[in-house]
Amino acid sequence: MRRRPHAGKMANRALPSRFDKVTIATMSETDFARLPDLGSHVFTAPLKRPAGLGEDWIEPAQHSYTADEHAIWDELFARQMEVLPDRAASAFLNGLDRLDLGRGGVPDFARLSEELGALTGWSVVPVPMLIPDHVFFWHLANRRFPAGNFIRTRETFDYIQEPDVFHDVFGHVPMLADPTYADYMQEYGRAGWKAMRYNRLKALGALYWYTVEFGLIQEADGLRAYGAGILSGPTEAVFCLEAESPNRIMLNVDRVMRTDYVIDDLQPTYFVIESFAELFHDTVDRDFDRLYRSLSPGFTYANTAVIDVDDVLHRGSLEYFLRGGRGSGAAPV
Numbered sequence: 667m668r669r670r671p672h673a674g675k676m677a678n679r680a681l682p683s684r685f686d687k688v689t690i691a692t693m694s695e696t697d698f699a700r701l702p703d704l705g706s707h708v709f710t711a712p713l714k715r716p717a718g719l720g721e722d723w724i725e726p727a728q729h730s731y732t733a734d735e736h737a738i739w740d741e742l743f744a745r746q747m748e749v750l751p752d753r754a755a756s757a758f759l760n761g762l763d764r765l766d767l768g769r770g771g772v773p774d775f776a777r778l779s780e781e782l783g784a785l786t787g788w789s790v791v792p793v794p795m796l797i798p799d800h801v802f803f804w805h806l807a808n809r810r811f812p813a814g815n816f817i818r819t820r821e822t823f824d825y826i827q828e829p830d831v832f833h834d835v836f837g838h839v840p841m842l843a844d845p846t847y848a849d850y851m852q853e854y855g856r857a858g859w860k861a862m863r864y865n866r867l868k869a870l871g872a873l874y875w876y877t878v879e880f881g882l883i884q885e886a887d888g889l890r891a892y893g894a895g896i897l898s899g900p901t902e903a904v905f906c907l908e909a910e911s912p913n914r915i916m917l918n919v920d921r922v923m924r925t926d927y928v929i930d931d932l933q934p935t936y937f938v939i940e941s942f943a944e945l946f947h948d949t950v951d952r953d954f955d956r957l958y959r960s961l962s963p964g965f966t967y968a969n970t971a972v973i974d975v976d977d978v979l980h981r982g983s984l985e986y987f988l989r990g991g992r993g994s995g996a997a998p999v
């Protein structure tokens with residue numbers, strides 16, 4: 667189907683019964699050069715854009731960090747390097763090395779973008795906070811990674827609500843130096859638009875969660891972590907690989923997209939991939955239209971569930987969670 671200049675208007679007027687045929691047929695041709703229109707049938711979080719920012723939510727300049735803030739980066743960096751060398755995926759460790767993220771202090775985004783751009787064409791742009799889903803996806807679809815323009819304080823050293831520059835740059839950016847992973851992230855950004863138009867973003871969000879944030883990969887010498895949520899904190903890097911509590915299951919995209927997730931505690935289940943190439947193809951070759959049409963709005967499986975079709979590497983005791991998880995004083999065993 668060819669793109670028509672009035673396609674957006676038609677979509678807004680279309681009745682729900684025509685929605686499938688008209689809007690969804692044209693949306694695969696989404697032009698990501700400009701921020702695409704969403705249409706009023708898409709349910710989004712009512713986030714308020716801070717004054718002075720454009721519709722891309724990008725800050726005019728990177729925050730200039732004080733000496734103490736740079737020191738916080740260095741301490742967080744050193745703490746992670748105590749646990750990551752045998753636990754992080756090789757792709758992550760290579761990226762860390764090639765981008766020299768340990769050169770001291772919060773990295774300069776302009777310089778980082780130049781180096782990352784030379785490797786995979788990605789750049790890093792500063793954003794003030796969590797940005798709306800569709801803006802986030804739009805940046806990813808254009809190989810721009812939005813990174814928090816602030817760093818946590820010493821009071822919030824171990825746990826933060828919103829992603830700061832350490833989580834975003836230390837956790838996510840090294841992986842973007844891997845060409846296959848870099849393609850996967852762009853593909854994810856493109857896929858986000860389709861999920862939003864079906865109001866099935868939660869399902870696609872689960873895929874992001876169990877791969878980009880909390881994914882494990884099978885390497886020749888054993889399991890390693892590549893998810894940024896794991897790699898940017900000291901406890902989960904050990905827990906996800908060595909603890910008895912969590913399930914470790916081979917990734918199946920359809921199953922994962924039906925699985926609930928917790929955002930404020932260690933994960934009860936981790937999903938394991940064999941390679942980034944496999945993850946990329948699983949995502950690109952998928953018929954998401956079919957999946958979203960058959961998917962209910964909520965999740966089918968609890969985040970603790972082990973189901974018949976699972977290829978289980980480790981069936982967790984779930985001890986940590988059964989004892990109450992975060993805040994209960996339970997040990998992450």
Ligand code: HBI
Pocket residue numbers: 793795796797798799802812813814829870871874
């Ligand atoms: N905004 N800054 C920021 N960082 C994120 O990781 C992020 C976001 N907005 C939306 C979003 N993530 C989600 O859409 C995905 O995690 C699914």
Ligand code: FE
Pocket residue numbers: 829833834838879894895
């Ligand atoms: Fe993240």
